[in-house]
Amino acid sequence: MRTKCVLCLAVCLALLPSTIWAQAVYGTIVGTITDQTGAAVPGAKITITDTGRNVTNNVSSNDSGNFTQRFLIVGRYRVRVEAQGFKAYQQDNIAVSVDSETRIDIKLEVGDVTQTLEVTAEAGILKTERSDVATTYSDKTITELPVLNRRFTNFQLMTPGVVAWPTSLTAASAENPQGSYRMLVNGQSFAGTSHLLDGTDNHDAVLGWIVINPTLESVTEAKITTANYDAEFGVASAGVVSAQTKSGTNALHGSVFEFLRNNVMQARNPFTQSRPIPNSNGRLIPLTQWNQFGASIGGPVLKNKLFYFGDYQGTRRNTGGGTLLRVPSLEERTGNMSGTGINIFDPNSGVPAQRVPFAGNIIPSNRLSPQSQNLLRLIPGPNINAVLDQPNFASSGGVRFNDDAFNVRVDHYTTDKLHLFGRYSMADFRMVAPGSFGLVAGGPGLDASGSTNAYAGASDSRNHSIAGGFDYNVRPNLLTDFRFGWFRYKVFGQPNGIGTAPAKDAGIPGLNVDDNFNSGMPAFFINGYGNNLFRFGYALGVNGCNCPLIQDENQYQFVNNWTKIQGNHTFKFGADIRRAHNLRVPSDRHRSGELNFDAANTQGPAGGGSGLAAFLLGNVSRFERYVSNSLDAREVQNRYFFFAQDTWRLTRKLTLNYGLRWENYRPQRVNAPGNGGFVDIGTGEVLVAGRDGVGLDLNVKTSNKLFAPRLGIAYQLNQKTVIRTGYGRGFNLGVFGSIFGHNVTQNLPILGIQSLQPAQNFENVFTLNNGPQPLDPATILAAQRKGPNGFNMLPNGVTAFVITNPIRFPTVDAWNFTIQRQINSTSSFEVAYVGTKGTHVFAGVGGDYDPNQPDINGFGTLNTNQRRPFFQKFGWSQNLRYYGSDASNNYHSLQTRFDKRFSGGLNVMSHYTWSKNIDFDGTYYPRDARLARGVSNNNRAHVFFLSSLYEVPVGKGRKFGGNMSRALDFIAGGWQLNGTFNWMSGQPFTPSYRDCNADRDTGWCRPDLIGDYQVSDPGQFGWFKTASTPLVANGQIDGPWQRPQRGRFGTVGRNEIVGPNFAQWDMSFFKTFQINERVNAQFRAESFNFANHTNLANPNSCVDCPGVAGRIFGAFAAYVPRQWQMALKVAF
Helix, strand or coil: CHHHHHHHHHHHHHHCCCCCCHHHCCEEEEEEEECCCCCECCCCEEEEEECCCCEEEEEECCCCCEEEEEEECCEEEEEEEECCCECEEEEEEEEECCCCEEECCEECCECCCCCEEEECCCCCCCCCCCCCEEEEEEHHHHHHCCCHHHCHHHHHHHCCCEEECHHHHHCCCCCCCCCCCCEEECCECHHHEEEEECCEECEECCCCEECCCCCHHHEEEEEEEEECCCCCCCCCCCEEEEEEECCCCCCCEEEEEEEEEEHHHECCCCCCCCCCCCCCCCCCCCCCEEEEEEEEEEEEEECCCEEEEEEEEEEEEEEEEECEECCCCHHHHCCECHHHCCCCECHHHCCHHHCCECHHHECCHHHCCHHHHHHHCCCCCCCCCCCCCCCCEECCEEEEEEEEEEEEEEEEECCCCEEEEEEEEEEEEEEEECECCHHHHECCCCECCCCCCCCCEEEEEEEEEEEEEEEEEEECCEEEEEEEEEEEEEEEEECCCCCCCHHHHCCCCCCCCCCCCCCCCCEEEECCCHHHCCEEECCHHHHCCCCCEEEEEEEEEEEEEEEEEECCEEEEEEEEEEEEEEEEECCCCCCCCEEEECHHHHCECCECCCHHHHHHHCEECEEEEEEECCCCCEEEEEEEEEEEEEEEECCCCEEEEEEEEEEEECCCEECCCCCCEEEECCCCEEEECCCCCCCCCCCCCCCCCCEEEEEEEEEEEECCEEEEEEEEEEECCCCCCCCCCCCCCCCCCCEEEEEECCCCCCCCCEECCCCCCCCCCCCCCCCCCECCCCCEECCCCEECEEECCCCCCCEEEEEEEEEEEEEECCEEEEEEEEEEEEEEECCCCCCCECCCCCCCCCECCECCHHHCHHHHHHCCCCCCEEECCCEEEEEEEEEEEEEEEEECCEEEEEEEEEEEEEEECCCCCCCCHHHHEEECCCCCCEEEEEEEEEECCECCCCCECCCCCHHHHHHHCCEEEEEEEEEECCCEECCECCCHHHCCCCCCCCCEECCCCCCCCCECCECCCCCCCCCCCCCCEECCEECCCCCCCCCCCCCCEECCCEEEEEEEEEEEEECCCCCEEEEEEEEECCCCCCCECCCCCECCCCCCCCCCCCECCCCCCCEEEEEEEEEC
16 A cells, blocks of 8 residues: 555656756756846846757746756856846856756846847856765866776765775676775765766665766766765765766767777786796786777767767776785695694694694694595695795786677757757676686686785676656746666676586585586685685685676666746755666575684694694584575565755855655565565574565565755855855665665575584584585475474574564764865865764674674683574574664764866866774674774775876967977977876774684684884884784783783774875876867876885784784785876877
8 A cells, every 4th residue: 555655646746747856967057147236137038058059048037136047968058148228248168067056146237238248257166056065077087087997986986085995996896897896985885875877876786886887988077975965866875976978969079099008018016926927938917908999979960959979988808917825835735734833733632622732733644634635736836935824825817807888878959948868878798717726726816906805707797777868847947857767787607617526526525516506616715824815716705706696686767856946946856766676696605615624623722723734634614605496586676765855045145955855665575475585583483475474575664764854054155265064864775685685585495505603613513525414495494393473493504694674774964064265266175074973884894794693701611602692592503694784883074175177278186084984893793892893994094185187288279389380289289197196094903813713712803902012114024013922821911912811802992003005196198189170189198006106905913923913915905006008099
């Protein structure tokens, strides 16, 4: 019944003869007409002409002299004003931007209307009509700044208050071939950032990506709003990224381009490319070639009426890279662990307190697992010198990654009141990426940054987007807008080696059980050895490979909005109806299995132990995998959004924006009975969709009280100063299935997440020669006992996704106070305080945490399971994935910026942000949230950014040398210098210590901090003070560190230490050759990381690990060695 009511309301809104999604697509010109005394001039006729298309709009000034013209496509306009008894006024070259008001205040002179006063000055730079915190990028900025890989999403990171979630920089390329960043806007999760393309949704709600990353040649303008966006914008609690595609004009315009870079023009990574590649004639850098080419064209079909634009872009990559890892030495492979500096103990000699060490730290040959020996034959030996636990293997190779993208757009100005448009975009991606140990053994992928989690695997992806609609002026003061949007995000990913059975061939049963989904190398994690840099196979935790993977998500969207201008009010209201479909068959835990080998398996009375020793013995500490028999369990969700707002110009200096938005997300439904399961964490039962009285929505309830108020005030203090302030609330859909997408279709009876955890952390769950027990998700649930409501209980050893009922929606309140001061007609400076408060947000960076984490109290007397809350209640020893959305965060910042609009051949944008972001981590959060609270993992206290475009003022059409000869102009004229500089303070991390597994089996691995850890000159070989020897006894003190007592966490706080800063300078040099009046050729030389500055990763956080404590062994994930890129672009 509720759904029918909502649909009826949407239809009524669509049929009312009386706002505005159009702001998300168009811009507005507003102003006040006065005479020379300042008195209002009502009834003046204002003609606004799009100079590129010769399309006109007419509006009149009201009794206060105010006028407003909306639905203006991004571009340049001419404003002409005529009033009886006054000279006509005409101003040209007025820029209109998306979702912005351009203010033109006009003073008319007494005279005859046949006389015209022409003004050539541009519109003012002050923002006086609204209070949002936003940055707008023009097409010139987008296409001419040096941008690595020419990705539109890079501009998001140039915006004040925005930083990238670190792992997104090397995130699973199988699921993100379009090159999206997961941004944190003003401290809030990337899930809360909305992406729009031509006013329609362009955001994948399951993973938090942009769907179509628009080609730079297709974008006419982009606006990134980080605070106080209008009520018309929703499904956003952090920011709104709105991009507009180009439209044709009366003149034929286009371009042809090619960009190229290769290993000859690239500097080496000092960590991973310090030795010659075998059989390469001494080459340090793998063969690399990145080539991007394409063309664009736009123009009229019918002048003044029908226009088109289209572009194509192809990219061909063979990207060379590598990473620095640890592999077992020849001695270690034979069981000789004496060179690691760590004592190992025989697990067969009892519990750790009773164990005896292996003599000489050598495992007898008759104890070595034949299965582990067979697997090690696939792993290459060390190729660099190292001691103790340091990295000893540098991988090298290339990744093939190709893509093709195009956009087609048509605009039709049917009448002076009706404008229609349609656009179709497609992007196709193909990737094959080997692992560091080859196609079969896998391991971390190969990346120029040296990332130890770069993608390896094979991926095919094809994304689509359609947008279309119309805007119609019913009357001069009444406008309507309709829009339709559709997108599809489709990915198919596989591990390399599909069809092979390396685990079976090595003698491990129960892993490679078929030649498809369960084929290929399982994931092997060797923990507590080599800085955890020895892992191989395929998995999210090894190389970002969520594979095999089938992802097919699409969404339909219908928008209808109305604008009513009445006096000094501009009223808006509208409806946005969406229906989302999702099929996701993932492998968050690799389907061939993920096997963990922990140091605790071979630890002794006071610690020690090595994960490699456990691996050599064949003792599997923990095991997880996905098991399913269905490829068609889908979710569907309806979403209904409504808003109303008013822009009230109280006086010529004071404008008030206020509005209210209502968002209603219906519970998701599965597509058939039996295709989903809901775990009731209160009773332990599994409710199966469509069975035993359970609906296809799993009986989940939603909230009908998601009201989002928005308020903004802009006050012009004087001709050069504006004060703005605002407040707004926003909601979002979460991410990773927290509200929509695969949280119920990855539960029994569709999918079983086998999770085998030991009763004590030093025990094993099986041995390699025995393998794991099978799991059948189709039958295991029916075999369980009934719970209190008559439903089967969740079995032990099967992880479940648990969601709240009713749904809990992430909520963010944001506020800002901004002062903008105009410096001159083209530049301004502003200073702002921006704050946010998140409620019902994630604990940690993902959507879930484990509520079955054991309590540390009782450690040493009770086993691990006895301290798990749900083991005591239901006998569950497995991990759970709980989408609780029950944490909070807060963010406070000072944001300053300087902008110089492009004029006189120069454009400058610069900003500085000081901020502090406090949140909660998921580790031990359900047991003691106080220990999980601290500075966010992503906090960068200081960020500075500078960008500029500079046309050297020499040559024809420029300030100097305008009369020089054609030959001289060919050499000296047409030069342009562009650049960006980005500096950020480091990211924080939490110190740890070596033998913490002997002191706790849950929560944090933290030492006691009892002194000053800082060093005078932190660097690669010592970032903080470390202990001189391992802390082998509880209470032992060495330097500023102390080993805690057993059963207690150390006193050092979460994210106590800050890592290295990040700095990068990118430059480009253009030389433009004017071939004739309409055609020019431009040669570009672009340099990324122009100074070749090495951005260091965070150091090893262990305070007492010999050889690695406090040292840095790699570069930051976003680091690129200096790369030169050459290009040729012909424009007409």
